[in-house]
Amino acid sequence: MSKPLRKTEPMSTTTPSPAATIVSLPAPAVNLWRGRLMQWLREMAATILPPLITLAVILGVWQIMCMKPDAALPSPARIWSEARDLIVDPFFVAGPQDIGLGWRVLTSLQRVGIGFGLAGVTGIVVGAIIGQSMWTMRGLDPIFQILRTVPPLAWLPISLAAFRDSRPSAIFVIFITSIWPIIINTAVGIRNIPQDYRNVAAVVRLNQIEFFWKIMIPSAAPYIFTGLRIGIGLSWLAIVAAEMLTGGVGVGFFIWDAWNSSRLADIFVALAYIGLTGFVLDRIVAAVGSFATRGTQAS
Amino acid sequence: MAYLKLDHIDKVFSRGGRDSEVLRDVTLSVERGEYISIIGHSGCGKSTLLNIVAGLTPVTRGAVLLEEREVNAPGPDRAVVFQNHSLLPWLSAYDNVRLGVDKAFGASRSRAERHDWTMHNLDLVQMAHAKDKRPSEISGGMKQRIGIARALAMEPKVLLLDEPFGALDALTRAHLQDSVMALHQKLGNTVLMITHDVDEAVLLSDRIVMMTNGPAAHIGEVLDVALPRLRRRLELATSPVYLKCRQRVLEFLYERHRYVEAA
Ligand SMILES: Nc1ncnc2c1ncn2[C@@H]1O[C@H](COP(=O)(O)OP(=O)(O)OP(=O)(O)O)[C@@H](O)[C@H]1O
Ligand SMILES: [Mg+2]
Numbered sequence: 001m002s003k004p005l006r007k008t009e010p011m012s013t014t015t016p017s018p019a020a021t022i023v024s025l026p027a028p029a030v031n032l033w034r035g036r037l038m039q040w041l042r043e044m045a046a047t048i049l050p051p052l053i054t055l056a057v058i059l060g061v062w063q064i065m066c067m068k069p070d071a072a073l074p075s076p077a078r079i080w081s082e083a084r085d086l087i088v089d090p091f092f093v094a095g096p097q098d099i100g101l102g103w104r105v106l107t108s109l110q111r112v113g114i115g116f117g118l119a120g121v122t123g124i125v126v127g128a129i130i131g132q133s134m135w136t137m138r139g140l141d142p143i144f145q146i147l148r149t150v151p152p153l154a155w156l157p158i159s160l161a162a163f164r165d166s167r168p169s170a171i172f173v174i175f176i177t178s179i180w181p182i183i184i185n186t187a188v189g190i191r192n193i194p195q196d197y198r199n200v201a202a203v204v205r206l207n208q209i210e211f212f213w214k215i216m217i218p219s220a221a222p223y224i225f226t227g228l229r230i231g232i233g234l235s236w237l238a239i240v241a242a243e244m245l246t247g248g249v250g251v252g253f254f255i256w257d258a259w260n261s262s263r264l265a266d267i268f269v270a271l272a273y274i275g276l277t278g279f280v281l282d283r284i285v286a287a288v289g290s291f292a293t294r295g296t297q298a299s
Numbered sequence: 300m301a302y303l304k305l306d307h308i309d310k311v312f313s314r315g316g317r318d319s320e321v322l323r324d325v326t327l328s329v330e331r332g333e334y335i336s337i338i339g340h341s342g343c344g345k346s347t348l349l350n351i352v353a354g355l356t357p358v359t360r361g362a363v364l365l366e367e368r369e370v371n372a373p374g375p376d377r378a379v380v381f382q383n384h385s386l387l388p389w390l391s392a393y394d395n396v397r398l399g400v401d402k403a404f405g406a407s408r409s410r411a412e413r414h415d416w417t418m419h420n421l422d423l424v425q426m427a428h429a430k431d432k433r434p435s436e437i438s439g440g441m442k443q444r445i446g447i448a449r450a451l452a453m454e455p456k457v458l459l460l461d462e463p464f465g466a467l468d469a470l471t472r473a474h475l476q477d478s479v480m481a482l483h484q485k486l487g488n489t490v491l492m493i494t495h496d497v498d499e500a501v502l503l504s505d506r507i508v509m510m511t512n513g514p515a516a517h518i519g520e521v522l523d524v525a526l527p528r529l530r531r532r533l534e535l536a537t538s539p540v541y542l543k544c545r546q547r548v549l550e551f552l553y554e555r556h557r558y559v560e561a562a
Contacts, residue, residue, distance in 0.1 A: 196381060196383065196385040197385070197387060199353075199355055199373075199379070199381065199385065200381075200385050200387065202354075202355055202373040203353065203355075203373050203374075203375070203377075203378060203379050203399075204375060204398055204399045204402045204403070204453070205373065205374060205375060205402055206402065210402075214387075214398065215387070218387070218389040219387075219389075221389075293389075
């Protein structure tokens, strides 16, 4: 919409003397471009500067508080000197157990990917079935609401007892932690499909499968993605608990291992990696969600 | 025998152990190609009646017969244009129409034929230019046009319109009324239309069905509109037949069956 506006701008400046058109056209265009670049830079600064300043303040306070030699926790400066290799190079390989945190995050991501993927598919299907009927919804919702609050660590012994093997148990812990919000949100989304859409489906006579793909999923998509977003956060939360079981090279086990051998500085670095990865995961699901549900909001 | 017949229809809603009788003994015969308007006060059961014909609501007693066969489930032979357009917001205008086309003609027509038919119907309502727009990107009148195209594209035997122009401004409404009138002239559909608007009813209909107030509403009066087709709204404004019909409907609605707030 702003296109015609921009076009008329240089034109209007030249209306008194048509002969000058050729000369004066490019100049405003370049100025405009530069102006937009400046504005973009200003916006970027406005979003990036405040978190950077906050971070600097936090690091400063932390440094002051933990500067004493007998401090319980390492100061940022000490973390830097002790765990430098971990911070500067995420992808080094110096032995089977001595690898960069980037590799460890990738290993953990793979595990979370399987657990969360299973939770996503199962959660959407189960949620869709439950959302169909008011009675299953009423019957199961309180149970889900309770199970939802069980912490990941509490599922460990149960899943170990059930699977008797660490690998599937770890994935199950991720799965079971993240599935509840997906089920609950999907079911609510299905419940909230407007009667109008059901009527449309009835009039054109969609069958069950067509109804699922063409009405239910798109209509409930905003709810489903809310559930998936909460779910991905929870499954990433469960990674430390899950990898306490499996050992190996995951970032969760790395923390457990570092704690057992009193490498506190390493733990802080790993925490930063986990936090950043979780943030990125959340943003990815949110972005996919807003792309997939564009236009879904009824007008 | 009539083309579409509503045969002694009763409708009782039961909710929480309490029954509310909405329709009692509604009987109506509609000829093929007829344009019928149903008018009545808010809440008297017009939408309920239309949904019964559409097969979306089951009857309590009685039956709906289309070409002498009972219909009690929804189907593409009775397409509905809903009060609030009811387009699927995640589909483009084209895909909204195409959905109905694919289901109605998936077996009998090729992909290319279905595409052409979809475009043809978008053309009929003059919306081909907006075929790739989503419902949120077009105006209320345009949405209603797409809704009409979706219904027409299923080649229904009966077209059911639930206050199709209710949510539109007066100018857009007049424009769409003219479109619908032209389409009816061209395609000869049998139409059942709910309306609140007396002028709209007289302008478009062959017969006007006036419903009494609920509960237990029934057909109070049926008025023949003996105006020749094609009708032009400006000429009608001074036509004595038009004015008489208008007067009759107004009398029915505001004298004999005045809206009762408590009902
Ligand atoms: N599913 C339902 N369950 C119970 N009662 C219902 C149901 N649907 C409609 N009713 C009742 O039936 C009556 C008629 O409703 P209906 O929607 O048919 O009215 P209407 O004539 O279309 O009104 P309006 O002109 O406002 O659209 C109302 O009193 C309404 O409360
Ligand atoms: Mg209604």
